[in-house]
Amino acid sequence: MVRFYSVDEAAKVLTLSHWTIRAWIRDGRLRSAKIGDRRVIRESELQKLIVDDPRRTASGNKNKKQVAA
Numbered sequence: 890m891v892r893f894y895s896v897d898e899a900a901k902v903l904t905l906s907h908w909t910i911r912a913w914i915r916d917g918r919l920r921s922a923k924i925g926d927r928r929v930i931r932e933s934e935l936q937k938l939i940v941d942d943p944r945r946t947a948s949g950n951k952n953k954k955q956v957a958a
Contacts, residue, residue, distance in 0.1 A: 893922075893924075893929040893932070894929065894932065894935060895927060895928070895929060896914075896921075899930045902935060903938060903939070910930075914928065914930075919934060919938065920934050921934070
C-alpha cells in the first residue's frame with residue numbers, strides 16, 4: 890500500500906521546515922500530488938531524498954534517516 894505524507898509530516902521526517910519542503914516542490918526537486926486542497930508526497934519520494942541526502946557522512950550510516958512505516 891502506498892503511504893502519503895503531508896508537507897508538515899515530510900518536513901518532520903526530513904528534519905526540515907515546511908517552507909523548505911514547499912520550495913523543493915515548487916522547484917521540482919520533490920514530486921508531490923494535490924488531493925483536494927492538500928499537497929501530499931509519496932513515501933518513495935522521501936526515500937529518494939534520504940538516499941541522496943548530502944548531510945550523510947562518508948560512512949553513510951551515522952545520519953541516515955528511515956521513513957517509519
